[in-house]
Amino acid sequence: MSVYTMGIDVGSTASKCVIMRDGEEIVGKSLVAVGTGTSGPQRAIEGVLADANMAREDMDFVLATGYGRNSLEGLADMQMSELSCHARGATFLFPAVRTVIDIGGQDVKVIEIENGMMKNFVMNDKCAAGTGRFLDVMARVLEVNTHDLGDLGDRSTREVGISSTCTVFAESEVISQLAMGTDKCDIIAGIHRSVAARVVGLCHRVGVRDQVVMTGGVAQNHGIVRALQDQLQHDIHTSPLTQYNGALGAALFAFQKANKA
Amino acid sequence: MSIETMVREFAAVAADPKGQLKKYKEAGYKCIGVLPYYAPEELVHAAGMVPLGMWGSNKKTISKAKEYCATFYCTIAQLDLEMLLDGTCDLLDGVITPAICDTLRPMTQNIRVAMEGKLPTIFLAHPQYRRPEFGLEFCRAQYTHVKTELEKIRGSAITDDELRESIKVYNRSRAARRAFVKLASEHCDVIDPLMRSAVLKSAFFMRKEEHTEKLEALNAELKALPAAKWTGVKIVTSGIVVDSPALLKVLKDNKVAIAADDVAHESRGIRVDADETGDPMAALCKQFAEQDYDVLLYDEESSQNRRGEFVAKLVKDSGAQGLVLFMQQFCDPEEMEYPYLKKALDKHKIPFIKLGVDQQMRDFGQASTAIQAFVDVLAMQ
Numbered sequence: 001m002s003v004y005t006m007g008i009d010v011g012s013t014a015s016k017c018v019i020m021r022d023g024e025e026i027v028g029k030s031l032v033a034v035g036t037g038t039s040g041p042q043r044a045i046e047g048v049l050a051d052a053n054m055a056r057e058d059m060d061f062v063l064a065t066g067y068g069r070n071s072l073e074g075l076a077d078m079q080m081s082e083l084s085c086h087a088r089g090a091t092f093l094f095p096a097v098r099t100v101i102d103i104g105g106q107d108v109k110v111i112e113i114e115n116g117m118m119k120n121f122v123m124n125d126k127c128a129a130g131t132g133r134f135l136d137v138m139a140r141v142l143e144v145n146t147h148d149l150g151d152l153g154d155r156s157t158r159e160v161g162i163s164s165t166c167t168v169f170a171e172s173e174v175i176s177q178l179a180m181g182t183d184k185c186d187i188i189a190g191i192h193r194s195v196a197a198r199v200v201g202l203c204h205r206v207g208v209r210d211q212v213v214m215t216g217g218v219a220q221n222h223g224i225v226r227a228l229q230d231q232l233q234h235d236i237h238t239s240p241l242t243q244y245n246g247a248l249g250a251a252l253f254a255f256q257k258a259n260k261a
Numbered sequence: 262m263s264i265e266t267m268v269r270e271f272a273a274v275a276a277d278p279k280g281q282l283k284k285y286k287e288a289g290y291k292c293i294g295v296l297p298y299y300a301p302e303e304l305v306h307a308a309g310m311v312p313l314g315m316w317g318s319n320k321k322t323i324s325k326a327k328e329y330c331a332t333f334y335c336t337i338a339q340l341d342l343e344m345l346l347d348g349t350c351d352l353l354d355g356v357i358t359p360a361i362c363d364t365l366r367p368m369t370q371n372i373r374v375a376m377e378g379k380l381p382t383i384f385l386a387h388p389q390y391r392r393p394e395f396g397l398e399f400c401r402a403q404y405t406h407v408k409t410e411l412e413k414i415r416g417s418a419i420t421d422d423e424l425r426e427s428i429k430v431y432n433r434s435r436a437a438r439r440a441f442v443k444l445a446s447e448h449c450d451v452i453d454p455l456m457r458s459a460v461l462k463s464a465f466f467m468r469k470e471e472h473t474e475k476l477e478a479l480n481a482e483l484k485a486l487p488a489a490k491w492t493g494v495k496i497v498t499s500g501i502v503v504d505s506p507a508l509l510k511v512l513k514d515n516k517v518a519i520a521a522d523d524v525a526h527e528s529r530g531i532r533v534d535a536d537e538t539g540d541p542m543a544a545l546c547k548q549f550a551e552q553d554y555d556v557l558l559y560d561e562e563s564s565q566n567r568r569g570e571f572v573a574k575l576v577k578d579s580g581a582q583g584l585v586l587f588m589q590q591f592c593d594p595e596e597m598e599y600p601y602l603k604k605a606l607d608k609h610k611i612p613f614i615k616l617g618v619d620q621q622m623r624d625f626g627q628a629s630t631a632i633q634a635f636v637d638v639l640a641m642q
Binding site for chain 2: 067070080081082083084107117118119120121122123125
């Protein structure tokens with residue numbers, strides 16, 4: 001008989017769920033673009049159950065992770081930190097992974113993996129610099145959609161320096177550039193390099209070893225991925241499941257727990 | 262009295278320094294605020310007054326102090342000034358302001374200006390070169406200044422006999438606290454991080470005789486307990502102040518026990534005793550000279566990274582599996598020393614994390630994630 005487990009990743013800006021069969025196959029997934037403190041987690045759970053055509057009672061173990069992991073009392077059987085889950089999810093998708101860069105809504109994490117296990121990690125400070133939130137603020141100032149930043153940055157023809165990764169100061173810098181008539185695409189490419197520089201600093205604190213995998217919502221922005229590759233001088237691997245990586249790791253840990261139970 | 266009841270009494274004191282100030286004033290004591298670090302509290306005690314430690318606050322918001330402080334002052338210093346300005350410390354009879362770091366140095370003058378005509382402020386500059394004869398001489402001159410100012414508040418001179426008695430009281434207090442730190446680790450199933458902090462913190466708000474008597478009783482109860490069956494992890498804490506109940510609860514919730522600490526507010530200040538015989542002023546100066554392994558103290562042999570090695574050894578000797586550094590925002594000494602600490606911890610393969618903290622933090626989500634992940638790392642090792 002198959003074992004079904006659910007991983008729920010309640011982030012600061014999105015809620016993601018994955019259902020797995022026997023810790024091997026993804027049978028359902030869902031994503032709601034609002035995170036902790038909203039209806040997002042509940043809607044994501046309903047969404048994943050609908051996607052898998054299953055009920056909560058069919059789940060052998062449910063494990064929550066992410067910033068809002070403690071808010072799911074009664075819905076999840078246990079909770080774990082998203083760092084452990086991202087490490088686990090990335091190892092499932094890329095068995096040779098040694099370094100995970102996860103840029104989420106409000107934090108950046110770099111995880112060193114050894115033999116499929118998290119060995120070391122660093123996180124950014126409280127500051128939102130270099131995170132998804134930073135990109136959201138910049139997109140708002142530039143009057144573009146966050147999801148379009150990657151494509152717009154591709155059209156850049158001139159290098160523009162955004163020196164600061166402080167969200168507040170960078171916003172001022174971007175406004176100054178706009179006032180000077182600088183092309184938005186050039187500014188966006190500058191923002192990508194600026195975020196990458198910040199993340200590279202964190203990467204060097206842990207040490208970068210191949211294979212490098214990027215997870216989290218920001219990994220969908222190919223402009224950031226390319227800027228990171230250029231500055232790190234390492235290939236960076238991503239997956240279409242990048243935003244589900246934390247939930248995937250949670251579902252895998254849930255399978256482990258279900259088997260022990 | 263049960264251990265729980267004893268600790269609850271310490272916790273009540275730790276949570277209410279203003280109430281303690283009021284209590285001692287009503288009992289007829291003069292009270293002196295003492296800012297960090299290394300102020301010779303023995304002089305205050307010898308004057309028959311109650312020294313009350315001022316290490317910021319986890320409850321207040323910086324408002325009035327902003328008028329005097331640049332943004333990059335650490336919150337501990339700013340909140341001390343805030344408490345002097347907002348009426349919390351109105352019952353004090355004086356305040357000692359050491360100038361041992363680059364934030365506290367200008368803060369001594371901010372406090373002097375802000376308190377002019379309202380509260381005697383006693384300036385104290387420790388010597389950078391604390392061990393050579395000229396350093397000891399400088400220290401004596403400074404301590405004599407503190408003594409003279411306290412004598413003015415008291416209205417009479419502090420005798421050598423009084424000071425020698427106070428040194429004995431403080432040595433006994435330090436010994437009891439050192440013993441408690443060890444017992445708290447040995448019985449971490451009973452003394453969680455919140456309780457440990459409350460016991461150590463309350464020492465700053467109680468007359469030392471009173472605190473020591475209660476602590477020795479607690480230590481005796483702990484000694485009688487069977488060895489702990491601890492299934493969580495053990496760490497060493499490092500930093501200036503680690504007393505936020507919300508942050509300590511994160512440790513407790515993740516089954517993290519504190520095996521030992523390298524925290525200025527806790528063990529760094531109680532490592533060295535003073536001689537109980539001979540010239541008591543010389544004994545206090547010698548005690549400061551013998552302080553060591555602190556980011557705030559100049560190390561003539563810093564190229565040997567003695568402090569980093571000391572902390573690494575502390576982790577190993579205490580049986581901890583790793584270290585959590587609670588980095589105070591805008592604490593230059595801690596931030597500048599961090600690469601050397603990291604170097605030593607890396608050399609000895611000691612896992613550690615650095616968490617940025619300040620006393621105005623109200624959201625501990627990120628710290629909680631980092632601590633939980635660190636526990637996972639330690640458990641996997």
